[in-house]
Amino acid sequence: xxxxxxxxxxxxGTLESLLDEADDFAEVLTRPIPKVPALRGKTxxxxxxxxxxxxxxxxxxxxxxxxxxxxxFSPGTSALSKGESxxxxxxTVRAMGVDLMIVRHQAxxxxxxxxxxxxxxxxxxxxxxxxxxxxALLDCLTIRQRFGSLDGLTIAIVGDVKHSxxxxxxIFAMTALGAKVILVGPSTLLPLDPEAWPVTVTSNLDEVxxxxxxxxxxxxxxxxxxxxxxxxxAEYAVKYGMNTERLARLRPDAVVxxxxxxxxxxxxxxxxxxxxxxxxxxxxxxxxxxxxxxLFRLIGGxxxx
Amino acid sequence: MHDLVLxxxxxxxxxGLRTTDVAVTDGRVTAIGRELGESxxxxxxxGAWVGPGFVDLHTHxxxxxxxxxxxxxxxxxxxxxxxxxxxxxMPNTDPPIDxxxxxxxxxxxxxxxxxxxVVSAGCLTMGRGGERMAHLDDLWSAxxxxxxxxxxxxxxxxxxxxxxxxxxQLGGVVSQHALDADLSGAGFMHEGSVSSRLGIYxxxxxxxxxxxxxxxxxxxxxxxxxxxxxxxxxxxVALVAAAKAEGLPITAEVTxxxxxxxxTAVMSTDSNFKMMPPLxxxxxxxxxxxxxxxxxxxxxxTDHAPQSAVEKDVPFEHALNGVIGLEWAASVVNxxxxxxxxxxxxRMSITPAAIAGFTDHGRAVAVGAEANLVVxxxxxxxxxxxxxxxxxxxxxxxxxxxxxxxxxxLGGAITYGGEL
Numbered sequence: 217x218x219x220x221x222x223x224x225x226x227x228x229g230t231l232e233s234l235l236d237e238a239d240d241f242a243e244v245l246t247r248p249i250p251k252v253p254a255l256r257g258k259t260x261x262x263x264x265x266x267x268x269x270x271x272x273x274x275x276x277x278x279x280x281x282x283x284x285x286x287x288x289f290s291p292g293t294s295a296l297s298k299g300e301s302x303x304x305x306x307x308t309v310r311a312m313g314v315d316l317m318i319v320r321h322q323a324x325x326x327x328x329x330x331x332x333x334x335x336x337x338x339x340x341x342x343x344x345x346x347x348x349x350x351x352a353l354l355d356c357l358t359i360r361q362r363f364g365s366l367d368g369l370t371i372a373i374v375g376d377v378k379h380s381x382x383x384x385x386x387i388f389a390m391t392a393l394g395a396k397v398i399l400v401g402p403s404t405l406l407p408l409d410p411e412a413w414p415v416t417v418t419s420n421l422d423e424v425x426x427x428x429x430x431x432x433x434x435x436x437x438x439x440x441x442x443x444x445x446x447x448x449x450a451e452y453a454v455k456y457g458m459n460t461e462r463l464a465r466l467r468p469d470a471v472v473x474x475x476x477x478x479x480x481x482x483x484x485x486x487x488x489x490x491x492x493x494x495x496x497x498x499x500x501x502x503x504x505x506x507x508x509x510x511l512f513r514l515i516g517g518x519x520x521x
Numbered sequence: 522m523h524d525l526v527l528x529x530x531x532x533x534x535x536x537g538l539r540t541t542d543v544a545v546t547d548g549r550v551t552a553i554g555r556e557l558g559e560s561x562x563x564x565x566x567x568g569a570w571v572g573p574g575f576v577d578l579h580t581h582x583x584x585x586x587x588x589x590x591x592x593x594x595x596x597x598x599x600x601x602x603x604x605x606x607x608x609x610x611m612p613n614t615d616p617p618i619d620x621x622x623x624x625x626x627x628x629x630x631x632x633x634x635x636x637x638x639v640v641s642a643g644c645l646t647m648g649r650g651g652e653r654m655a656h657l658d659d660l661w662s663a664x665x666x667x668x669x670x671x672x673x674x675x676x677x678x679x680x681x682x683x684x685x686x687x688x689x690q691l692g693g694v695v696s697q698h699a700l701d702a703d704l705s706g707a708g709f710m711h712e713g714s715v716s717s718r719l720g721i722y723x724x725x726x727x728x729x730x731x732x733x734x735x736x737x738x739x740x741x742x743x744x745x746x747x748x749x750x751x752x753x754x755x756x757x758v759a760l761v762a763a764a765k766a767e768g769l770p771i772t773a774e775v776t777x778x779x780x781x782x783x784x785t786a787v788m789s790t791d792s793n794f795k796m797m798p799p800l801x802x803x804x805x806x807x808x809x810x811x812x813x814x815x816x817x818x819x820x821x822x823t824d825h826a827p828q829s830a831v832e833k834d835v836p837f838e839h840a841l842n843g844v845i846g847l848e849w850a851a852s853v854v855n856x857x858x859x860x861x862x863x864x865x866x867x868r869m870s871i872t873p874a875a876i877a878g879f880t881d882h883g884r885a886v887a888v889g890a891e892a893n894l895v896v897x898x899x900x901x902x903x904x905x906x907x908x909x910x911x912x913x914x915x916x917x918x919x920x921x922x923x924x925x926x927x928x929x930x931l932g933g934a935i936t937y938g939g940e941l
Contacts, residue, residue: 324790329836345720408713409717441708
């Protein structure tokens with residue numbers, strides 16, 4: 217593995233081994249001193265061309281837990297605002313001696329371009345509405361910790377799949393690990409070609425509630441691409457929101473997940489987010505472990521020792 | 522003593538295809554036949570096609586205002602290398618070509634360069650703003666025959682109706698970049714399985730088709746000659762076919778890139794596959810190939826659109842639209858559509874010249890006519906690696922093509938090749 221750019225082409229063995237490694241790092245994080253020297257002397261750059269706080273913090277925490285140094289880039293305060301190109305920006309940061317870059321960018325494919333320009337591993341920290349691989353890994357780790365395996369599970373991904381990089385990564389990772397994925401939402405928020413994805417689709421959340429092990433809720437926005445895509449947040453909440461009534465109709469062992477940031481009261485009911493069956497905070501915690509696993513896989517090898 | 526004799530090619534003459542020689546003296550074709558006698562220069566053409574130089578209805582020379590991408594000199598060199606002897610320059614320059622003196626400067630400068638005859642298209646509206654009529658009379662007097670706000674569709678139908686009426690009375694052609702601004706809105710590529718996979722906003726085919734359908738309706742009100750630029754959809758081809766069947770004076774063009782590629786090329790997110798209208802699906806590509814073959818599509822037009830590396834070496838969604846194509850258009854058409862020689866020259870030269878009103882170009886080779894000619898070898902396989910354009914945004918570099926321009930002749934002078 218030279219880079220981590222997409223979940224589309226990762227086989228089950230690679231995914232399982234990353235999750236195994238993440239489980240080990242999750243244990244490290246529970247120690248009194250939650251730090252190992254695996255990446256001592258390495259420098260990791262977080263290049264977030266699209267604003268993000270949580271994902272950047274998670275990556276930085278993961279790098280520091282592996283004893284790597286971190287440098288970070290923010291578009292607002294950088295030479296980008298002086299007209300510098302993306303290519304010059306990343307070449308400049310590379311020339312400072314960084315060993316790996318984590319890239320978040322609003323344009324699909326930007327991490328691929330950067331991987332072509334540079335000679336170091338690139339982690340896609342989210343590109344456009346395309347891919348967000350480490351989110352998929354942390355989601356799968358969280359599900360695996362709860363159920364032991366994704367094999368045979370049924371997972372409903374609810375909401376704005378069409379504009380979601382999280383969904384585009386989750387669909388491939390979850391199905392590669394043996395789960396069945398159902399996409400739920402109004403047609404304006406679902407892929408226009410569902411037959412091309414390894415999924416089934418429905419616009420009726422209530423009809424799948426008793427059949428699913430995981431309800432994975434996506435953040436919604438009323439406007440996309442200059443057009444309104446559903447009538448109102450209130451109507452969305454009635455039809456697709458995971459409220460306490462719907463929570464009660466789930467199987468007893470079923471769980472609720474959300475990649476954050478949540479719109480409480482819209483896609484997730486105010487109390488549901490805090491329910492015992494909500495894994496939202498465990499997802500956040502697991503994010504650090506899977507990012508440690510990916511960093512270690514990419515630059516922790518013997519050849520770099 | 523002739524200036525130049527083209528020996529042994531398959532020549533598209535005014536009496537049909539003949540394997541023969543063509544003599545050129547003082548800028549004109551002076552004899553057609555064998556054993557034409559002594560010449561200062563001889564070009565061996567056996568195995569190659571000889572015919573009228575190609576004519577492009579859609580070149581962005583980027584001059585004035587965007588010379589870091591292309592200028593009349595570099596664009597002319599690229600055109601000559603592609604076998605072109607005449608072209609129509611698109612008016613979305615800075616300033617836009619909305620008055621006669623601006624158009625005249627372009628033709629004059631091209632004449633000074635001497636590699637290709639250029640007539641600028643004129644804007645439909647002032648500054649391509651879509652509101653006030655451009656100086657259409659003034660442009661017409663400057664030799665402009667094609668009118669377009671290319672780069673954008675003219676969206677306001679009342680304005681469109683008015684300019685169509687005015688251009689109809691002049692006898693000109695309204696040439697439309699057919700794309701509905703609202704429906705294409707946030708899109709960067711064709712809306713389909715690839716845009717869905719990539720999470721990139723798509724542009725549905727209907728964004729093209731509804732504008733073509735709308736414009737055909739206004740054609741019926743105005744009687745104007747109407748030309749559809751860069752068809753990309755099977756639906757657009759069908760609309761043009763139906764309008765032709767109805768007897769309306771409609772013509773249409775297709776680009777080399779829409780003939781060769783479909784949206785699956787965009788999976789690479791390589792910005793050299795980003796253009797407007799976007800690459801669509803294989804079924805659309807097949808309809809375009811068939812349309813060109815049958816004549817529903819009248820002409821190949823390059824939509825040669827230079828953009829600098831600064832504007833293209835960026836993520837797909839941030840890249841500017843457009844690819845260059847003057848140098849390889851004939852090769853792409855020959856390789857992909859494999860037309861007979863007479864049909865090939867019809868779509869590459871004769872019909873586009875008729876649409877644009879070039880009288881000395883796009884004529885079958887005839888004694889007495891101005892010598893604007895091309896020698897094209899339809900069988901040679903080659904792989905382009907460089908360009909004469911100032912920009913390199915070409916999806917063809919490094920790709921094997923079939924057929925190559927060997928010699929281009931403008932007004933009796935060799936503008937490309939001939940050093941065989």
